[in-house]
Amino acid sequence: MIAGLVGKTHVGKTTFFCASTLAPAKIGAVPFTTIEPNQGIASIRVKCVCSEMGVKDNPRNSVCIDGIRWVPVKLVDVAGLVPDAHKGRGLGNKFLDDLRQADGFIQVVDASGSTDANGNACQPGARDPVDDVRFLEHEITMWMTGILKKDWDRVVKGIRQLKEDGITLLTERLTGLMISRRHVLAAIGARDELKKRIDEWTEEDLRTFVEELRKASKPMVIAANKIDIRQAEENIERLRQEFKDRTVIPCSAEAELALRLAAKKGIISYNPGDQDFKVLKEESLNERQKEGLRKIKDLLEKWGSTGVQEALESIYK
Ligand SMILES: Nc1nc2c(ncn2[C@@H]2O[C@H](COP(=O)(O)OP(=O)(O)O)[C@@H](O)[C@H]2O)c(=O)[nH]1
Ligand SMILES: [Mg+2]
Known part of the structure; x- marks a missing residue:
């Protein structure tokens, strides 16, 4: 199974990629966690037969944790697609060709509108992410x-x-x-x-x-990233209005990356896709880290999850 991450520069693709391929220790037992710099292995959740049938399973290339089976999916991070990538602009064709085998795409957009058409940072709200979704659809179609x-x-x-x-x-x-x-x-x-x-x-x-x-x-899910920035909420509503036949998933790749790093270090207990986490080593955190985790907790409460795991899985739904 192969999923492609597409989008212009600076929207958070690599952050999404790093978060998804940074498996918590237990899931990391799946072989070949990293393949190449822009290709890695993420995992999606499927209900394991062991819980349904009451049998002990022996999965060969996936792990079962508490009745959830984590199945590996190859994730490809396609470095910054620019307008006219399909004509070869910005090495576009080379990157697009990495996607030939993909089952589907995760279209990452900066929902806060703080990335301009060419992938440079701008004032939040200045760029309309609806235009980015259109441009990406067009690039993939033209390719x-x-x-x-x-x-x-x-x-x-x-x-x-x-x-x-x-x-x-x-x-x-x-x-x-x-x-x-x-x-x-x-x-x-x-x-x-x-x-x-x-x-x-x-x-x-x-x-x-x-x-x-x-x-x-090719299912294409819209990962509306940077929901931690205030301006994102209104844009997500608009994305949903504009693209009624598409799945729009609010995301914070940055929050997911922070949670997975903290989980990997044993500071918190967190599984990808969870609505919450538990701090295990309060004493090892400084004030800044505590504040960071508090903000992420609020974000999880508001949105239900960081969205990263859902975005990946929705290709296979
Ligand atoms: N506020 C916020 N910033 C993010 C988020 N995800 C990524 N970023 C930031 O966006 C910038 C571009 O991220 P990167 O992953 O390199 O984007 P790429 O060019 O699409 O691969 C970096 O400064 C990230 O820290 C997020 O969820 N929230
Ligand atoms: Mg990148």
């Missing part, structure tokens, strides 16, 4: 369109001269993206204008097809 267009002549020739089946030809071109015939059929079924001979599709039809294909094949 997939590019892959398909490369061989479009062959598809047309196959249909016209060799009388091959268009759906099969399309599916063959897309297997490298982990896209199957089922997805191709779903995408075509979604739009009336696509229900005609594939070799007669216009550029516009092709883009429509890819847009539907992306929706059918």
